[in-house]
Amino acid sequence: MYAYDEIDRTLVNERVSEFRDQVKRRLSGELTEDEFKILRLQNGVYLQLHAYMFRVAIPYGTLATDQLRALAHVARKYDRGYGHFTTRQNIQFNWIKLAELPDALEDLAKVGIHAMQTSGNNMRNVTSDQWAGVAPGEIEDPRIWSELIRQHTTLHPEFSFLPRKFKIAITASDHDRAAIKIHDIGLRLIKNEKGETGFEVLVGGGLGRTPFIAKTIKHFVHGRDILSYIEAILRVYNQYGRRDNIYKARIKILVHELGIEKFSREVEEEWQHIRNSSLQIDDEVIEDIRSRFTYPAYEKLPHMPDELRQAAADPDFEAWRKNSVAPHKVQGYSIVTISLKPTGGPPGDATAEQMDALADLADKYSFGEVRVGHEQNLALPHVAKRDLPALWKALDKLGLATPNVNLITDIIACPGLDYCSLANARSIPIAQELTRRFANHELANLIGRLHINISGCINACGHHHVGHIGILGVEKNGEEVYQITIGGRADENAALGALIGPGVKFDEVADVIEDVVEAYLALRERPEELFMDTVKRLGVEPFKERVYATR
Amino acid sequence: MPLVNGGKITGDGFAKLAVDTPLPESGDILVPAERFLSEAEGLFKRAGKVGVIWPNNRDIAELVPYLGKLATVALVFPTFRDGRAYSQARLLRERYNYRGELRATGQVLRDQFVFMLRAGFDAFEVKKQADAEAFMQTAKRYSVFYQPTGDGRITALHRRMQLRHSEGVGT
Numbered sequence: 001m002y003a004y005d006e007i008d009r010t011l012v013n014e015r016v017s018e019f020r021d022q023v024k025r026r027l028s029g030e031l032t033e034d035e036f037k038i039l040r041l042q043n044g045v046y047l048q049l050h051a052y053m054f055r056v057a058i059p060y061g062t063l064a065t066d067q068l069r070a071l072a073h074v075a076r077k078y079d080r081g082y083g084h085f086t087t088r089q090n091i092q093f094n095w096i097k098l099a100e101l102p103d104a105l106e107d108l109a110k111v112g113i114h115a116m117q118t119s120g121n122n123m124r125n126v127t128s129d130q131w132a133g134v135a136p137g138e139i140e141d142p143r144i145w146s147e148l149i150r151q152h153t154t155l156h157p158e159f160s161f162l163p164r165k166f167k168i169a170i171t172a173s174d175h176d177r178a179a180i181k182i183h184d185i186g187l188r189l190i191k192n193e194k195g196e197t198g199f200e201v202l203v204g205g206g207l208g209r210t211p212f213i214a215k216t217i218k219h220f221v222h223g224r225d226i227l228s229y230i231e232a233i234l235r236v237y238n239q240y241g242r243r244d245n246i247y248k249a250r251i252k253i254l255v256h257e258l259g260i261e262k263f264s265r266e267v268e269e270e271w272q273h274i275r276n277s278s279l280q281i282d283d284e285v286i287e288d289i290r291s292r293f294t295y296p297a298y299e300k301l302p303h304m305p306d307e308l309r310q311a312a313a314d315p316d317f318e319a320w321r322k323n324s325v326a327p328h329k330v331q332g333y334s335i336v337t338i339s340l341k342p343t344g345g346p347p348g349d350a351t352a353e354q355m356d357a358l359a360d361l362a363d364k365y366s367f368g369e370v371r372v373g374h375e376q377n378l379a380l381p382h383v384a385k386r387d388l389p390a391l392w393k394a395l396d397k398l399g400l401a402t403p404n405v406n407l408i409t410d411i412i413a414c415p416g417l418d419y420c421s422l423a424n425a426r427s428i429p430i431a432q433e434l435t436r437r438f439a440n441h442e443l444a445n446l447i448g449r450l451h452i453n454i455s456g457c458i459n460a461c462g463h464h465h466v467g468h469i470g471i472l473g474v475e476k477n478g479e480e481v482y483q484i485t486i487g488g489r490a491d492e493n494a495a496l497g498a499l500i501g502p503g504v505k506f507d508e509v510a511d512v513i514e515d516v517v518e519a520y521l522a523l524r525e526r527p528e529e530l531f532m533d534t535v536k537r538l539g540v541e542p543f544k545e546r547v548y549a550t551r
Numbered sequence: 552m553p554l555v556n557g558g559k560i561t562g563d564g565f566a567k568l569a570v571d572t573p574l575p576e577s578g579d580i581l582v583p584a585e586r587f588l589s590e591a592e593g594l595f596k597r598a599g600k601v602g603v604i605w606p607n608n609r610d611i612a613e614l615v616p617y618l619g620k621l622a623t624v625a626l627v628f629p630t631f632r633d634g635r636a637y638s639q640a641r642l643l644r645e646r647y648n649y650r651g652e653l654r655a656t657g658q659v660l661r662d663q664f665v666f667m668l669r670a671g672f673d674a675f676e677v678k679k680q681a682d683a684e685a686f687m688q689t690a691k692r693y694s695v696f697y698q699p700t701g702d703g704r705i706t707a708l709h710r711r712m713q714l715r716h717s718e719g720v721g722t
Binding site: 005007008010011014017018022030035038039121151152154155156157158159160161162235238239243273277278279284285288 | 632633637638641646662665666681692693697698699708709711715
C-alpha cells in the first residue's frame with residue numbers, strides 16, 4: 001500500500017475546496033454550464049442520462065480497506081446503495097446530486113481518495129496491473145513508477161487542457177494484465193543489459209471509432225528519464241494534436257497521420273531539450289516513493305497447508321479455487337480474484353454491503369488490501385493458502401464466489417443505454433442474458449478461457465474491439481443492432497477483432513454467441529486449443545458460415 | 552476586459568493594433584504576429600514599447616530573434632479548453648529565457664490562474680470582472696505542486712526530500 005503524507009493530503013483537500021467553490025458558482029449561475037462542464041469533468045463528474053455520474057479514481061487499482069469502506073459510504077449516503085467498477089480502475093456512482101458532490105469528495109479525501117482527472121481532456125488516472133507487487137516474476141512493483149507518474153500528471157500546469165483525454169498504463173510482467181497496448185502511452189517495465197530499470201515505451205493505442213494497437217516508440221527509456229520522456233510526448237501532442245475534430249483529436253490519430261518514425265523524431269528532439277532538466281528523477285526520489293509502499297509481514301507458510309488439502313474434497317470449493325486463485329510470489333500465499341459477474345447481474349456492480357463486507361474480509365485475510373482490475377473484478381492480493389476455504393465460504397455468502405473468472409460469463413460491459421447518454425444500445429441486458437445462457441459451470445469450463453466484451457456505442461468503453469468475442473451495439477433505423485467481432489485480445493499479444501458479418505438484432509445476440517461457441521467447440525483441434533487460437537488458425541470464415549447459414 | 556498585472560487590476564497601456572490600423576506616432580503598441588514579423592524593424596525604431604499577439608498554432612521559436620526587445624508577448628486562449636498556449640508559455644520562459652511580460656488573452660477565467668502562473672504568465676486579460684477581482688485569492692488556492700516548471704516553486708517530491716533530510720538531523 002502507498003501511504004499519502006501531509007503533502008498529498010493537502011493537495012487533495014485544496015482540490016476539494018476549489019471544487020466546492022466551483023459548484024457554488026455553478027448553482028448561483030455565476031458559471032455557465034459550458035464553463036462548468038470542463039471543471040466538473042476534471043473532477044470526475046458527468047451529466048448522464050438520468051443524473052450526475054461521479055467517477056472516483058483508484059490509482060493503479062490499489063485500495064485500502066478504509067478506502068473501500070468510504071466508497072461504500074458514498075454509495076449509501078449519496079447514491080442508491082451500489083457502485084459500478086469500470087474498465088479503468090475507477091468506480092462510478094450513477095445517481096448523485098450536484099449539490100452534495102463536494103461533501104462526497106470531502107468524505108473520500110479523509111481516506112486519501114479523490115476524483116481528480118477521472119474525466120476531461122487531461123491525463124487520466126494511471127492504471128496498472130491489479131496483481132502489481134504480488135505477481136510472481138514481475139520486474140519490480142510497477143506501482144512505484146505509477147505513483148511517480150500519478151503525482152507528475154496531477155494538476156499538470158501545461159497538460160490540463162489537451163486536445164483529448166490521455167491514458168497511461170504500466171505493466172511489469174510478461175503477461176500484460178494492464179492492456180498497455182490499447183492506451184495512449186503504454187509502459188512496460190524492463191531491465192537493460194546493465195541491470196538498470198527502465199521502460200519500453202509504446203504510444204498511440206486506443207479503441208473508440210478508430211481503434212489502434214500502440215506502437216513502440218522507444219525500446220528503452222531509463223527510469224530516471226521517464227518523466228521527461230512522457231513530458232516530451234505530451235508537449236508534441238499538445239501542440240500538434242488535432243483540435244478541429246473531436247473524433248480525430250486523440251494521440252493515436254497524430255501518430256497515425258505523422259507515422260511513428262516522424263512522430264518519434266519530433267519527440268526525440270523535444271526530449272533532448274528537457275531530459276537533463278529538473279524532470280530527471282534521482283534514485284533518492286524513487287527510494288522515497290518506494291519507502292511509502294508498505295508490504296505485508298508475510299509468514300513462512302507451507303506450500304500446501306492441511307486446510308487446503310482437506311477442502312479439496314469439496315467440488316464446489318475446487319471449482320472456485322481452480323478458477324479464482326492464482327499463484328503469489330511468496331510461498332504459502334495466493335492472489336484471489338473476486339468475480340463481480342454473478343449470473344444475471346450487471347458486470348462490475350457491487351453493493352455498499354458487499355463493499356463493507358469485502359473490506360472486513362480483506363482485513364481478516366489480505367492484510368487490509370483490495371485490488372481493482374480492468375476486467376471489472378476485484379482481487380485480494382495476499383491471502384494465506386490456509387485461509388482459502390474460510391474465505392471462499394464467506395465470499396459465497398456475499399454472492400461474490402461465482403467461479404467464472406476468465407470464462408465466458410466473465411463479461412466486460414459498459415453501462416450502455418441504461419445509464420449512458422452516449423450509448424446507442426443496451427449492454428447490461430445482453431451481458432445478463434449471456435451469463436444466464438452459459439450459467440452451467442461445466443459447459444463454461446469446457447469452453448475454457450474466453451472473454452466477451454460488450455460496448456453500447458462506438459466509444460468502446462466495454463473494449464469490444466479487444467474481446468475474444470466483441471459485441472458492439474449500434475443504432476440503425478431506430479433499432480438496436482449488434483455487430484460481432486472475434487479474435488481480439490488486450491494482453492501482450494493485443495489484437496483487434498474481425499467482424500464476422502452483418503449486425504444482428506437485440507433478441508438474436510445470445511443465439512449468435514451460442515453459435516460462435518458451438519462452432520469453436522466443433523472446430524478446435526483439441527480441448528486445450530483456446531478460442532482465440534482457433535480463430536487465429538482458421539480466421540473468420542467458418543464462424544461466419546455457422547452463424548449466417550441459417551439466418 | 553480587465554487586465555491583472557502583478558496581482559492587481561491595472562490599466563492597459565498598450566494599444567492593440569489590427570493588421571491595417573495606421574501606426575500611431577507614439578505610445579505602446581501590441582501588434583498581431585503577421586504584421587509584427589513583416590514590420591519588426593520599423594516598429595522597434597519608433598518611441599514606445601512593442602508587444603506581439605502570438606497565435607497558439609504558430610511556432611513560438613520564430614520569436615526568438617526579437618525576445619530581447621519585446622515588452623510583452625500576448626498568447627491566446629481562443630477557448631479555455633484549448634491549452635496550446637500553456638506549452639508556448641513554458642517554452643518562452645524556460646527554453647528561450649524570455650523575461651518580459653507574458654500575457655494571457657482570450658477566454659481567461661479564474662479557474663485557470665494557477666495553471667497559467669505556473670506556466671509563466673504574469674499578466675492576464677481576464678474575461679469577467681469578478682474573476683479579475685478574485686485573482687489573488689484564487690492564485691493562492693494551492694500550496695502543493697507536483698511538477699517542476701520554471702516558476703521556481705518547490706515540488707512535492709523535493710519538499711519531501713528536504714523534510715526527510717531535516718528530520719534526519721540529530722536522530
